[in-house]
Amino acid sequence: MKKIDKLIIKSFIGPLLLTFALAIFVLLMNFLWKYVDDLVGRGLDIWIIAKLLFYAAITFVPMALPIATLFASIMTMGNFGERYELVAMKAGGISVTRIMMPLVIIVVFLTILAFGFANNIMPYAVLQQKRTLYSITNTKPAINIKPSEFYAGIEGYVIHIDEKDKHDDKTLYGVTIYDHTDGMGNNCVTVAEKGEMLTTPDGHYMIFNMYNGYSYREETSGENWVSRPMTRIKFERQQLKFDLSGFDLASVDDDFFKGSYQMMNILQLDEAIDTLEEDQDNKRVDFKRMMRSRMDSYNLICELDSLAKAKTKKYDYKSYFDTLNETVHMHIRNNALHNARLATEDIGLYDQMRSGDREYINKHYIEWHQKFTLSFACFVLFLIGAPFGSIIRKGGLGWPLVASVFFFLLYYVITTIARKAIIESALPTTGMWISTAVLLPIGILFTLKATTDSPLFDASSWIKFFETHWPFGQKDKDEQNNANQ
Numbered sequence: 001m002k003k004i005d006k007l008i009i010k011s012f013i014g015p016l017l018l019t020f021a022l023a024i025f026v027l028l029m030n031f032l033w034k035y036v037d038d039l040v041g042r043g044l045d046i047w048i049i050a051k052l053l054f055y056a057a058i059t060f061v062p063m064a065l066p067i068a069t070l071f072a073s074i075m076t077m078g079n080f081g082e083r084y085e086l087v088a089m090k091a092g093g094i095s096v097t098r099i100m101m102p103l104v105i106i107v108v109f110l111t112i113l114a115f116g117f118a119n120n121i122m123p124y125a126v127l128q129q130k131r132t133l134y135s136i137t138n139t140k141p142a143i144n145i146k147p148s149e150f151y152a153g154i155e156g157y158v159i160h161i162d163e164k165d166k167h168d169d170k171t172l173y174g175v176t177i178y179d180h181t182d183g184m185g186n187n188c189v190t191v192a193e194k195g196e197m198l199t200t201p202d203g204h205y206m207i208f209n210m211y212n213g214y215s216y217r218e219e220t221s222g223e224n225w226v227s228r229p230m231t232r233i234k235f236e237r238q239q240l241k242f243d244l245s246g247f248d249l250a251s252v253d254d255d256f257f258k259g260s261y262q263m264m265n266i267l268q269l270d271e272a273i274d275t276l277e278e279d280q281d282n283k284r285v286d287f288k289r290m291m292r293s294r295m296d297s298y299n300l301i302c303e304l305d306s307l308a309k310a311k312t313k314k315y316d317y318k319s320y321f322d323t324l325n326e327t328v329h330m331h332i333r334n335n336a337l338h339n340a341r342l343a344t345e346d347i348g349l350y351d352q353m354r355s356g357d358r359e360y361i362n363k364h365y366i367e368w369h370q371k372f373t374l375s376f377a378c379f380v381l382f383l384i385g386a387p388f389g390s391i392i393r394k395g396g397l398g399w400p401l402v403a404s405v406f407f408f409l410l411y412y413v414i415t416t417i418a419r420k421a422i423i424e425s426a427l428p429t430t431g432m433w434i435s436t437a438v439l440l441p442i443g444i445l446f447t448l449k450a451t452t453d454s455p456l457f458d459a460s461s462w463i464k465f466f467e468t469h470w471p472f473g474q475k476d477k478d479e480q481n482n483a484n485q
Contacts, residue, residue, distance in 0.1 A: 081393025383443025
């Protein structure tokens with residue numbers, strides 16, 4: 001490997017890793033903002049949160065890698081141009097294509113690596129992320145009883161305290177506990193001057209010791225809840241036991257989530273798509289058979305014995321219908337309307353079912369194509385970024401950041417619109433490649449302009465172009481003045 005190749009690769013790797021880390025960080029912050037309500041106040045161990053963030057970060061790799069490649073390529077070539085290193089290389093007989101060749105090799109390697117990652121590692125990461133998030137969201141928040149507030153986190157009980165000891169955070173004063181376990185409302189209330197919260201060593205139960213208080217209970221019986229005299233029991237010490245099993249992190253089997261299309265590789269998606277398509281075809285055949293059977297069962301010809309033989313010959317149905325009495329008329333009309341309504345309802349239900357099945361199948365197709373499109377996006381965005389940086393000749397964080405955000409947003413918006421259209425069956429499933437089809441010609445155009453040193457983004461060249469070719473440009477004015485003279 002030549003020294004110039006080492007210089008180019010070294011200049012590219014730094015911005016690539018930095019941008020990749022920043023992209024992962026931004027996506028993680030968006031993830032935390034989305035699920036912050038489910039994470040806060042549950043008393044989760046730091047390792048559980050770290051595990052969730054780790055798997056979430058892995059799922060963001062296919063999205064972060066293309067934008068990192070785009071930014072790093074613009075910044076690398078822009079720095080070379082701004083420091084006149086690009087001019088020196090060209091003066092030494094090295095073409096822009098040769099300068100970009102080491103970066104092309106790295107990006108091709110990244111594209112292959114991204115596909116392998118999306119196909120093999122990401123499904124497992126998504127599985128573990130969903131599993132961990134489900135376990136967290138189905139865990140009750142940690143017990144946090146605050147003074148002057150009603151705490152209803154323990155099922156069947158409402159607890160109110162006047163004050164909590166700030167030193168041990170376990171001793172409570174002015175304790176009131178409402179027992180709703182029998183579903184009769186506030187018919188059982190316990191009041192104590194002082195209380196103490198203790199947890200069993202295994203953490204499955206909470207012991208509530210109360211001192212110097214009263215227990216009030218209003219007995220009810222019968223269907224109409226006939227009240228009986230209220231009983232009051234004074235105590236010096238009373239103990240309540242609460243089950244805390246709902247506060248433990250829920251354990252969920254991986255098989256509970258494995259049916260999702262997001263957790264499948266290419267081969268599994270192919271198998272799932274074939275199964276779903278076959279199932280939808282079977283449903284279509286069954287529905288046609290059902291509708292045909294219903295029409296045959298309620299056919300007017302079959303209903304009237306006198307018309308049974310008319311199936312095989314031409315018959316004047318209207319004339320025969322007019323000869324029937326009003327009762328038979330009403331019977332035939334009502335029966336026909338009833339059958340028509342049933343058929344309309346069945347068709348509507350089948351259409352809804354078919355649309356739902358089609359959307360679900362389209363999501364499998366989208367996931368299948370996305371494993372290729374997100375990987376190939378690294379190469380497409382590089383074809384835009386590297387020549388764009390050599391043309392504008394601006395490094396640093398200014399132009400490269402603005403251009404990276406613009407091109408990536410263009411790619412993301414087109415992909416999002418195409419994805420929604422595919423789900424609604426407005427586009428074929430190959431529509432996931434529309435963003436690639438739009439940006440690839442732009443990348444090829446930029447590459448051609450960079451290799452020919454075209455001043456594509458030079459404002460003075462565009463001004464000169466319009467002055468020369470515009471119908472009322474300065475050159476035309478000069479020629480007209482000379483002709484008049």
